[in-house]
Amino acid sequence: MRTGIVYHTDYLLHEQRPKHPERRERIAYTLDLLDEEEIWEEPGIKKIEPRMATEDEVLAAHNEVYFNYLTGIDKKGADIDINTYGPPGFLKGALLSAGGAVCAAEAVFSREVRNAFALVRPPGHHAGRSFGGGFCYLNNVAIMVRAVQNSGYKRVMIIDWDAHHGNGTEDIFYEDPDVLYTSVHQSSLFPGTGPVKDAGYGEGKGLNINMPVPPGSSDNVYRYLMEEVIIPAGEEFRPDFIAISAGQDNHFTDPLTSLALTARGYADMMSEAVALSDKLCNGRLTAVLEGGYGVEGALPYVNLAIIASLAGLDLSGIREPASYEPLLRYEVNDKALEITKKMVSKLKKVHSDYWNFI
């Protein structure tokens, strides 16, 4: 079976302001690379046309007051937070982005494709039930997860590896007993949320696993967290579906963060997630693009690495060019793994009542 890629040229239209980091080139450069690699001609790839999310789909994740607020400011535009402006007509792009995520999951559940990558923007994981911000208006992953749940597949695991904590996604599923939210994010970075102690509430207690990592965390840190926490938690939770908030802003070249993941690190992490989905839920996995701002440097080939892993293509060419090696050596923090191990010890104490694997 093939890997679906959701994409539409309209994803290039949304622009907060021309010089904003979340701008159209984020996808334009990636498309440039995908065209050069002729990814659309690969027999294992299927392009999926998105549609706009419906109001019902949006209201399954966001409350009516917030949605009405977005609808209200759509005509004239307004600032949602200090970093996020909703220009006039922005809602159409936000709905197409959320709808793209829903379409990706629909294609997976109809077995049209084995798994899928929604190459969408604007991103979503900072948008909560009643708020937006952090470049996000609607929570694409949350809207997709609710659509999956409403189709009868209740148990969903979310792996959020964006460098920023997905405060919006956490907010939406914090009390949900059927959604396991795991987040690896750079500590003390925007939005400042995501400490280990925030473990869920009520019936959702233990199902919110925050893993803040120090600046300079590289492939070994992410591999450790996959093996030590994410995979065992998934195996114990036994989801019907795995959703990935695929932020590509933890690459060592990203200008907005200080992490040090490599393209190969991303590819390996995605391969492990794919293997986990094969083991637990018939391979049902959908990745949705979140952040990633090294738009012309690494973002294109990191996105390619994600696609190659999803499609089971040969990963031996996924690497960094020689000229990036000094920067990688500079960015990697040799103590990051040690610090992360201490964080995991703390995490295990917080979660020891909820998980057998701990």
Place this chain on the structure above:
Amino acid sequence: MFTGIDIGGTNTDIAVIRNNNIETEKISNEKGISSAFSKIHSGGKIAFSTSQPLNRLMVRSAGEICIITIPGPGLRREGAVKGAVTIRGDVAEDIDPDEIKQIFGETSAEYLAIAGKFSTRNPVLEERVHEVALDYFCDDRIALSHFIGEIGFPSRIATTIINAQLKEVTLGIAEIIGSYIPEQDFFFMKSDGGLTSPDMIFKNPSELYSSSQAAVVLGAKYLTGIDDALVMDIGGTTTDFIPMKNGLPEKTMVDVGGGRTDIKGIRALSLPFGGDSIVEDGLLPFREGVSLAFGGKFRTFTDALNVCGYEIGNFRSSGVIDREISEIVLNSYLDEVSKAISVFSPNLIIGTGYLAPVLMPEISAITGIRISVPEHAESANAVGVAVSRVSLSMKVHYDSEKKKLSINGELRQPPGKLTDEELIEFCAAELRKTALGLGSPPEDCEDIEIQSFRAYDVVRERAGTGRIVDLCISILPGISAEAP
């Protein structure tokens, strides 16, 4: 004077147009290609079409072709070596000459294809590999990918592999032509029906593919004045059905050896039967030589037609074929032709090739479709080559921040910082200048079209610092304004 020469599989057709007078000649290739070329006179515009280099291409085994690819970070490619060019055309990693030398030292291959990712934006790494390669390979057997635009890396690799094998043959044809018309510029026809210079063909010889079929369409258009029809070309080896739209063939992409390439084919359907097809108990889908009616030794479809009552060539020589078999052969041919025509549902069929005057009335009677068989139909291909105009495409990548301009894979100095409109204007002027330099009349350079355009801003620290534009702009093929 306009001279068009189509080198086909069976014959070479020559058309000379002088003072509103068209003279055509068909010369069997069995007499040798030199025999045909000796009839060409210098002067005026001379153009050639031939699909023969690619038609004769035997896809060689992996051991005979050395492939060097420079993929940088990305999907794995056969023949990958160190080196990387970024999306912006910067060198992010140089090649390792020692690695390349080791590969060349160990291979017994005689042909070399060099292809780098994003080489169309910066060919320097391909050129560095080429420099090393000259100590190991004959330059006539080396092809580089950066001249091939508008397609992705895998297709460029596949096309470069083909070009490595075609380059020597193409250079050889040009050398023979040059020896007959020394100090005379000449053109090659491409698959889009337009003409280009030999130098441009040597960089991407795959452009010769389907040029003979394109020539037939241009000739049919010129001889009839009709823009839209199905052109049915009855040759010695095959019968081709080629839809003509707005006076031009329709393009398709071609797969060679299972890989997508830049080779542009023409939408066409080909039956393996023509005037020289062998007749035994029925019509056989191959040719062995010239018909009895033309002094040859073989019983062919042409001879069967003579037995059925037509008078082609020395028709009395054809009488050795049984009448009943001849009728069976004719009916089975017409049956196949009717089926092929029905694929295109045409309102009008233009017949070309030497059997067109004989067979087209019969085909019209069977299908009920109007036909047209123009004068000189038997050499419409050569006429098409003679009257065609120069067509050119520019694949442009412009990066205003880095002050880089790449045109058809070759780096140029941009004339200052250009707006989108200024860039288009500059490229259109360059196109016209190149076409005029090749001898095009100014009227042939007016039909310029933007095939594709993509642009976005470069932002640094929340400030716009430049713009990246990908543009493909062309002078379209067609009949030259100078053609009488």
